[in-house]
Amino acid sequence: MAGYITTNNLGASFGGVQAIENITVEIPANKVTAIIGPSGCGKSTFLRCLNRMHELVPGTKISGEVIWDGRNIYASEMDATEVRRGIGMVFQKPNPFPLMSIEDNVSAGLRLAAGRMSKARIAEIIEHSLKLAALWDEVKNKLGRPGGSLSGGQQQRLCIARALAVQPDVILMDEPCSALDPASTQKIEDTIDKLKKDYTIVIVTHNMQQAARVSDFTGFMLAREMSDPGRMIEYGPTNKIFTMPDRKETENYITGRFG
């Protein structure tokens, strides 16, 4: 299994406290990889290390390597904005830009980060991204309305469309459904399923059923004690992790004995 994103001994700390340690995994291309584990095990930190979002918090340190498409994203010649353009992110709480219209939200990355583009091309990308995120039919008649006027589930799909518009290779999702109702969750899971044809997706989730439903590969993370750094306990194909995990901790977590 060739890793499209490979981490080597990845570790990260906040102000001297080690949050994750020694994570070595290979995330395959065009698959959905789920990261599960109890609260505080460093799932989100791990995810944020994959597109250099972790370093935005002052007092953070990162060790080890993240190889994306053959290049270490933490190499000195790599530009963080370029990494983030290639590896997009969807956050736990929907965070559309409240004063921008729906279409401006989707095109924000294009207008503010990429070079100049024709209006027609931008309109085309907006429509394509909204369709991919399964939001087009609901908003096509009100593209000028502010992004904040949508419902929570629609806002999250708007955020997915916004991330897709800059045409990344990889999309990281940090518990994208935890603030949503089941119907919206269903729509987002359908979207994820559709997207993996063209994108590599890594999703952090609290919901084990969700991991089982949407992912091809699963990583189980755990911090042994509250103050211990989180480690990747087990990583492999989802059906193996959920049916016959190698490690006792994984089995305990999956069968609901803790966490």
Next chain:
Amino acid sequence: MNEEQAINGRLQMQKEEDYEAAELAPPAARPSAPTHESMGEEATGKASRDRKLYSGSAARRRSRNIRSRLAYSLCALSTVIATVPLLLILFYVIYQGAGALNLSFLTDLPKPVGESGGGMGNAIVGSLILIGIAAVIGVPFGVLAGTQLAEYRSPRLSWVVRLLSDILSGVPSIIVGIFVYTLLVLTFKQFSAIAGGVALGILMLPTVARTTEEMMRMVPDSLREASLALGIPRWRTITSVVIKTAAGGIMTGVMLATARIAGETAPLLFTALNSRTWPTGLDKPIASLPVQIYTYAISPFDAWHKQAWAGSLVLVLIVLFLSIGSKLYFGRRMKRAT
């Protein structure tokens, strides 16, 4: 609320007084009737605990009620005391000034003593020019300083900048006037509109910087992250996302700062001086409403006193227009943004 309800654990506070009686009870902690069978026992236990916490004896409830009303009355009274002087000033200025206010007052030059009529047209234009120069200086530097404080969180530099801006906002305006007098007027041997505008601009700086900082801090970090995660560079995130989202609040701050300096007199006495003609150039002395009001008010002529009142009314109206207008317009924008 009656005892029976409380005993049943169905204590529901419907009336306003009951909310007050509950004093510090947070809304989330307010007990509600157990509806699910599964939570039956637990909920009853919780309800009886809550009953002890929030109801107490009838006497204690009454005393709490009285104290709560007393506190409310005190607050209401203080509000009235604080508002009355403002209204009195407004009414008195209107009462005294409205008589002398007419179109020629707004458009004409002042007439020499003895001649009737004339106005403060040059002073109104002069004030607008001075405010314009002040804004050109105060707004960009203030917004940039506020941006530094809010976005580039280097603790030591921010501490120094914040301290300096607090000190600056406490410096009496006449001191700023003397400073600019030494810096510009003495150097160029010339009272000028520029010098006046610089003095007012310096006075605007701390207000603009601090409101910019506060408004930008109100922009949630999730928006910064959303922007950065799209690969938008930091500076672009600040200009196109953070400042744009906070723009309503920043503009309100700018308007309030403008309203504040519009009435400044002391710093203009040493810098812009005064003039009885229309403005001829930014390097020449210039008339302004506050200085003209001051000159007329201390004069011995009755006609000038009337004109000073009319000038005061115009100044008060400009300030009111700026502050109320900006609150109405930008306040709504800000609400939508956060």
